[in-house]
Amino acid sequence: MKKAKHPAIFWIFLLPVLFAFSLVIVVPFLLGVWYSFTNWSATARLGETLRFIGLENYAKILKDPSFAYSFLLTVVYTIFNMVAINVASFSLAMLVTRSLKGKNVYRAGFFVPNLIGGLILGYVWQFVFNNAVPSIGTALGLASWAQAENLVLGKSVSALIALVIVSTWQYAGYIMVIYVAAIENIPQELIEAAQIDGASPLRRLFAITLPMTRQAFTITLFLTLVNSFKQFDVNVSLTAGGPATMFAGQPILGTQLLALNIYNQGFRSNDMAGGQARAVVFFLVLTLVSIIQVSINKKREIEL
Amino acid sequence: MKKLLLAIAVAVIGTAAFAQGITLAQGKPEIDAVLKAYAEAWSTANKIPVTIKSVGGSSGTDLGTQLKADLAAGDMPDIFGINGLEDYKEWAALVADLSGEGWVKNTSVAFKVDGKVFGFPVAVEGWGMAYNADMLKKVGVDPKTLVNYAGYKAAFEKLDKAKATLGIKSVVSMAAAIDMGWVTAHHNFNSLLSNGLKYGDLSVVNSLLAGKVDAKRLSEYADWVELLFKYADKAVLTTGNYDSQVGAFATGQAAFLHQGNWTDPNMTQANATFKMAFAPHGSMAAKTDGIFVAAPSFYVINKNSKSIAAAKKFLNDLVYTEAGNKYMVVDAGMIPAFSNVKLNPTGQLSKSVQEYAASGKIYSWSQYYFTGDFRDKTLAPIYNQFATGSITKKQFVDLMTKAFVSLKK
C-alpha cells in the first residue's frame, strides 16, 4: 500500500464499523458523561428539570465509604482473578495440547461453563455453596462442612474467594482457547530440537513455550484484567454484594464489586446521575491501568 | 437457509399488531400466570389488547429498573405498580389523579397524597410471626401468650428444649442475608416503627426521621431482634434465600416463620397441611396484640397514556366484576382491599390476616417513609452483621442510633 496515505479502501472498509461505533458507543458514552454532571434521574419526579450541577455527583463519591471499599475490593479481586484464571487456563491449555485420547472432549468440557450466562451461573453456584457443599460434607461425615459458621458465602473473605472460584470456572475455558491457539502455533521443529538436545519438560516450558506465547499473554492479560474489573453478573447472583462487613466504622456490603456498586447507586438508591459519575471514574481508572498493563506487555514482547 | 430466516424475519416484523391496547407492568412474578389469563379473558370481552409485564425476583432486574428503561425508551406502560411514598415521588410527574374513580369509596387503603388518590391498592397483605399450631400445641405453648418479649422468650425456650421431639432444626426460620435484607430492614424494621401504636400513628417514624431516637424503645426492639436471631437456624439466617427460609417452615423444620400471608401459595406447593396462623411480634415488653396489615403496593395510571379510559376500566372491573373478583381472590390468592368483594382467600395465613383485620387488631406498615437507599444500604448491613455475630447487641443499638441521627437534615 504505497500509494496515497489513506487510500479509498481504507475508508470504505472502515466506514461500517466507524458508523456502528459512533452510533452505539461514542454518542451514548458522551451523553453518559454529560449526565454525570447533571441531576438526571431517569424517572419522572415532580417539578424537576434536567439541569447541570457540575461536580456535585463526584464530590458525593468521596463522602461514600462504600465506593472506596468497592474500589479496593475490586483491585484485590482482579489481581486474584487474573492470576487464578491465567494459571488455570494455561495449565489446561498445556494439558489439552498433548496427544490425549479425549482431547476434543476435554476441551469442550472445560469450555462449556462459558456457555451459560453469568446470572444463572451465579445462582447455580450459590445453590452449590449453600446447599450442595453442606450435603456433601454430611454425606462424607465431615460435619463441619454443614455448620452455618463455615458456610462459604456467610463471610466476606470466603465469599470473595468463592467469587474468584466461580469466575475462574467460567472463564478458564475461554482463555484456554486463546492459549491453545498460541501453543499449537509454536513450530514443531523448535520443540523437537529441544527434546533432542535433552531439555527437560520444565526447561522447555520456560525456554520455548512461554516466550513463544508472549503475544497471547498480552491479549489474555488484557482480557482478564478488563473482565475482572467489570465483573457484575456473577457478583449479583452469587453474593448480591453481601455479607456485610465493617469499613471506616460503618457496616457496608462486603463483596460489592465496583460494577455492582455503580448499579446499586443508580437503581437501588435512585441516584442515576450519581451512578453515572461513579461509572466515569471507574472507566478512567480502568483505562489507566489497561494502558499500563499493555505497554509493559508490549515492551516484553519486543524484547523477544 | 438464509432465505427461510429472512422470510421468518419479515413475517414476524410484518405481523406486528399496533392496536391501541394497554400495558400493565407489575412486580409480582408469582401471580404472572393468573394475571395474564385474566387479562386475556378481559381483553377478549372488551376488545382491547392487554399486555402484562411482570418483573422481579431473581431475574436480575426489578420493576423500578424496568420502568426507568421504559421511560428512556419512550415505552412507559399505561398501568404500573409502585410501593409507597418514595416510589410515588419518583414517578409523581407521570401519575394520574384517580380521586374520581368509583372504587375509591370501597376501600380505606388507597394511596393518597395531600388528600388526592393516586394509587389503586392491589391487595391487603399482612405479616407477623407465622406459627405451626400443631407443634405449639404438642409442647404446650399457648399462642395467646405470644404478645410480648417475655411471652416469646418463654415459648422459644420451651420449643428449643423439645427440638428433638418436634423434629425441628430450629425454633424460628428467619433470614438476614444481604439479598434477603427486605425481611429485616423492611419488614422487621416495622416492629420498631409501629408495633403497639394506633393504626396510622407516625410519631416514632417522624422522630426517627428528625434524628431523635427513643432509647428505651430501640433497646427493647434490639432484644427482640437478638431473640429471633438466637433461635433461628444459622444457615438459613446468614445465607438462606426465600426458598430455604419458607421451605424450612413449610417442611416442618421450624416452628415459626418471619414472613407474610403471601407465602400461602408456597405452603400449598409444599403440601404444608398443618394448622398455622399469625401471632404478633414480641418487640416490646408491653403487650401488643396486632399484626402488620396494609396494602403495600398500588397500581397507578400513566397520565400520558393514550388509553386512560381503558386503563381505568381495567382497574374498575377488577373490583366490580365477578371475573375480576375471582381472579384477585381465588386465582391470585390475595386478600381484597375492597369492602364490596365478598370472596375470601383460602390460605390459612390469609384467613389469619383477615381475622386480625376484622377485629381491628392491626398496626401500620411504615417502612416506606424511609428511603429504599437508607433501608438497603444503611440498615440491612447492620442487621446482617448482627446476624452473623460480627457485632454485639450494644454495637447494633449504637449503629442503628447513629444511622437515625444521620437522617437529621
Added chain:
Amino acid sequence: MKQKKSGLVAFEALAVVLFVAFLFPFLIVLVNAAKAPFEITQNPLSFPTEWGKILANIGTIWTSSNVRYGSSFLSSVLITSLSLIFLNLLSSQAAWVLVRTKTKLSSGIFILFVAAMVIPFQIVMFPLLTWFREIANVTGIRLLRSYAGIIVAYIGFGMSQSIFMFHGFIKSIPLELEEAAIIDGCKPWETFYKIIFPILKPIHATVLVLNGIWIWNDYLLPLLVLGKGNRIMTIPLAVSNFAGAYVKQWDLIMTAILMAMIPIVVLFLFAQKYIIKGMVAGSIK
C-alpha cells in the same frame, strides 16, 4: 511427538478428573431439573424420583405462552447469526486496513477501538436508549424494539474485541502474499476477500464462537433494546420469566438452562474441529 506412555496415561487421568470437576455443577443442574422446587433446596444431592419430569418440564417451557420458547428461539437464532456474520465481515476488513495502513490516524483509530472495550456498560446503557429514541423521533427509523436496532447494537459493542483479535493475527500474515496479488492485478477488495479472508479461518472460527456465546446468552442489552414482554424476545429474556417471585423455580430454570445450552454446545463442537483443522494447516504453512 514421542512421550513416555506412563506420562500420557497420567495426563489423561488428570484430564478426566478435571473434566468431571468442571462439569460437576451441570450434574447438579441435571439432577435437580426433575425435582419439585422445595425438594431441591431440602435435598440437593438426592437423585430425583421421576426422571420423566424433565420431559414434562421441557414441555411446559416449550408451550408456555409466557416464554414463547419457539419464537424466542428463532429470534435468538436470527439476531445471533446476523450479528455474527456482520461482525466477522466488518471487523476483519477493518482490522486489515488498520494493520496495513501505517499512519498515526490508523493507530489512533485502533487504540480508540480498543479503549472502548474498557467502557463499563452502565455508562452507556441508558443514554443508548434515549439516543435511539431521539433517532426515532427525528428520522422515524425505529431502532428500539426492532431487529435492526439490536443487531446494530451488537455490532457496535462487539467490534472492538473482534477487531482486536483480527488485528493481532493479521500482523503475522506475510506482506509478500498481498504484494504478489497486487502485481497480479488484484484490486484492494479482491486482495482482501480472495487472499486474506480465507487465511483468517482459525481466527474467524474463534471470533465466531466467542461472540456467538456472548450474544446468545446476553441478557442486559436485549432487555433494554428489545424490552421485556414485547414482540421480539431472545432466549435469556424468555427464560428470565421463570426466575419468578422470590421463589426460584429451579426445576424450570434448570431445564431452561439445558435447552439454551444445547445449540451453543453443538455450535462449539463443530467450530472446535474447524479451529483445530485451521490451526494445524496454519502451523504447517
